Amino acid sequence: MGRDSIPVANRWLSTALLLLAGATQTLTFAPFHWWWLGPVSVALILLCTVTLPAERLFRAGWLVGLGLFGSGASWVYISISQFGNTSIPASILMTAFFVAGLALFHGIAFWAWGKLAQVSKTRRLLLFPAIWILGDWVRGWLLTGFPWLYLGTAQVDGPLAGWAPVLGVHGATLWVVALGLSLYAAAWLLQQKRPKVSLATLAAGFLPWLAGPALNATSWTQVSATPISVATMQGNVPQLIKWDPDHLKQQIVTYLGLTEDDWQQDLILWPETAIPLTQDQAGPIFDHIESRLGPDSTLITGIPWYGFSDRLEDFTFHNSIMALGNGEGMYHKQKLVPFGEYVPLQQWLRGLIGFFDLPMSDFSRGPQHQSPLVAGAIRIMPYICYEVAYPDFVAMNARAADLLVTISNDGWFGDSIGPLQHLQIARMRALETGRYMIRGTNNGLTAIIxxxxxxxTSVPQFTATTLRGEARAATGSTPYMATGSWPVLTLAAILIVFVREREIPAIS
Structure with a gap:
C-alpha cells in the first residue's frame, strides 16, 4: 500500500485526528456520558489507520492511547502532586510517563493488527474488533492491570446496557467497535458504488444496538421483595490528615456522629480505612460500636489489618473490611494499587521522592477465594476501591453473594473526573452481575446502585453526610457471571485464526 492510498494523507493532520479520536472516547464516560461518540471515535481511527503500512501502526495506536489516557486518566497527577509530596515538575513528568506507558498497550495492539492482517484491507477490517478486545483484556491484567476506560463501560447508560449481563463489558466494547467499523466500511463501500453491501454492513453493525434494549428488559436474577435498610456514612475526611496521629480520634468521632441516628438500620457502611487504626489496636472502638448497634444491625467498615499471615509466613498489613454486630467476616484486598498500596521494586524506589513513601503503602495482597461477609442471613461480597474495576474478578466472586459492597477513598483524586468514572465502573459491575451494589466512600460519590x-440514591461529593436508602438481595446468576469474558475472548481468538488462515476476497 503506497502513501497515496492513505485516506488521511497529511501526517500532521493524521496525528491530530488520532489524538482527537482517543480524547473523544473520554467524553463517552462520566461525567459527560456521550456514549454515542464511541463508534464515531472508532470510525475516525480507521479512517486514519486502515491502509497505513504495518510499520507505522504502532505509532498510530500509541497516539490514540495518548489521547485517551492523557484526557481520561491524567487525574493521577493530583495524587502524585498534592498528596505525594512531589514537586510540580516531577509530578508532571511522572504523569506523562504514566500516560505514555498506558498508551503503549494501544501501540502494541495496533502493531499486532498490522502484522496479522498484512496488506489486505479486508483482513484488517475483519480483524480490528478482535485485536481491540484482546488489547483491552491484556491491559486489564498485565503488571496488575489498568482495567479503566473500556469503551463498553459507557454503555451502562446506552442501548448496549442489556448486553452487559450476557457478555460483560468486553462484549459491550465489541459491539461499540463493530458499529464504528461498519460506519467506516459502509461509507467506503458506498464510495465504491456498492450500495447494497454498504447498507447490509451498516445494518449488521446496528443489530446488537437494536437488541440491547430488549435484553435489558430481561431479569436474569431474582431480586428479593424484602428491602434491606441501609445507611452509608461519608466522612469527608481531608486526605492530608488521614494518617496524621493527631487527627485519628477526630475521624472516629466523625463517623460515630454520622451514625448516631442509624444504629438500628439493617446495614451500616463506613468507607475504606474509615478506622485509621489496625484491627489489633481498635478493640475499644469495636466494643463501643457493638454496644450501640441494634440486635439485627450489622456495621461494615474499612480498616487496616496487621498480624501474622500463615500464607506469607510473616507479619504483614492488609487493606481490609470487616463486619460487626449481627454479622461476621473479614476480607483482605487482593487487587492492590501500585505505588498507592505497595511499591514495586521498593528496595530501589523507597526514599527517592515523597510519592514512593506514601502512608500505608506497604500492604500485602490478600488470599484468593475469600468468603463473603455475612450480615444476618445476607451474604455480602466486598470490593475495596480499585478492585471493582476488574470485571471478571467481580463476577466470579459475586457468585457466592446476595449483595455487593464497594468501599473507597477517592480523596486521592480531588475534584477530578476520576471518582466520577469510578462510580460509573461500579454501576457496570452491578449491571453485569444483576445485583445491588452499595458504594461507600470517604468524600463521594456514595451511592446505592x-x-x-x-x-x-446518592449524596453529593465533598460533604460529611449520611446516605439512607434501601437495597435488595438477589439470587441466581447472569450469563456473564457463569462464563466471565471467555466467550468474547474466544470469539476474538477464533476470528483471528479464521481470518489469518483463509484467503479473503479483496474489496479494494
Missing amino acids: DEKGQIA
Whole structure:
C-alpha cells in the first residue's frame, strides 16, 4: 500500500485526528456520558489507520492511547502532586510517563493488527474488533492491570446496557467497535458504488444496538421483595490528615456522629480505612460500636489489618473490611494499587521522592477465594476501591453473594473526573452481575446502585453526610457471571485464526 492510498494523507493532520479520536472516547464516560461518540471515535481511527503500512501502526495506536489516557486518566497527577509530596515538575513528568506507558498497550495492539492482517484491507477490517478486545483484556491484567476506560463501560447508560449481563463489558466494547467499523466500511463501500453491501454492513453493525434494549428488559436474577435498610456514612475526611496521629480520634468521632441516628438500620457502611487504626489496636472502638448497634444491625467498615499471615509466613498489613454486630467476616484486598498500596521494586524506589513513601503503602495482597461477609442471613461480597474495576474478578466472586459492597477513598483524586468514572465502573459491575451494589466512600460519590446499574440514591461529593436508602438481595446468576469474558475472548481468538488462515476476497 503506497502513501497515496492513505485516506488521511497529511501526517500532521493524521496525528491530530488520532489524538482527537482517543480524547473523544473520554467524553463517552462520566461525567459527560456521550456514549454515542464511541463508534464515531472508532470510525475516525480507521479512517486514519486502515491502509497505513504495518510499520507505522504502532505509532498510530500509541497516539490514540495518548489521547485517551492523557484526557481520561491524567487525574493521577493530583495524587502524585498534592498528596505525594512531589514537586510540580516531577509530578508532571511522572504523569506523562504514566500516560505514555498506558498508551503503549494501544501501540502494541495496533502493531499486532498490522502484522496479522498484512496488506489486505479486508483482513484488517475483519480483524480490528478482535485485536481491540484482546488489547483491552491484556491491559486489564498485565503488571496488575489498568482495567479503566473500556469503551463498553459507557454503555451502562446506552442501548448496549442489556448486553452487559450476557457478555460483560468486553462484549459491550465489541459491539461499540463493530458499529464504528461498519460506519467506516459502509461509507467506503458506498464510495465504491456498492450500495447494497454498504447498507447490509451498516445494518449488521446496528443489530446488537437494536437488541440491547430488549435484553435489558430481561431479569436474569431474582431480586428479593424484602428491602434491606441501609445507611452509608461519608466522612469527608481531608486526605492530608488521614494518617496524621493527631487527627485519628477526630475521624472516629466523625463517623460515630454520622451514625448516631442509624444504629438500628439493617446495614451500616463506613468507607475504606474509615478506622485509621489496625484491627489489633481498635478493640475499644469495636466494643463501643457493638454496644450501640441494634440486635439485627450489622456495621461494615474499612480498616487496616496487621498480624501474622500463615500464607506469607510473616507479619504483614492488609487493606481490609470487616463486619460487626449481627454479622461476621473479614476480607483482605487482593487487587492492590501500585505505588498507592505497595511499591514495586521498593528496595530501589523507597526514599527517592515523597510519592514512593506514601502512608500505608506497604500492604500485602490478600488470599484468593475469600468468603463473603455475612450480615444476618445476607451474604455480602466486598470490593475495596480499585478492585471493582476488574470485571471478571467481580463476577466470579459475586457468585457466592446476595449483595455487593464497594468501599473507597477517592480523596486521592480531588475534584477530578476520576471518582466520577469510578462510580460509573461500579454501576457496570452491578449491571453485569444483576445485583445491588452499595458504594461507600470517604468524600463521594456514595451511592446505592440497583441491579440494572442505575443509581437508586446518592449524596453529593465533598460533604460529611449520611446516605439512607434501601437495597435488595438477589439470587441466581447472569450469563456473564457463569462464563466471565471467555466467550468474547474466544470469539476474538477464533476470528483471528479464521481470518489469518483463509484467503479473503479483496474489496479494494
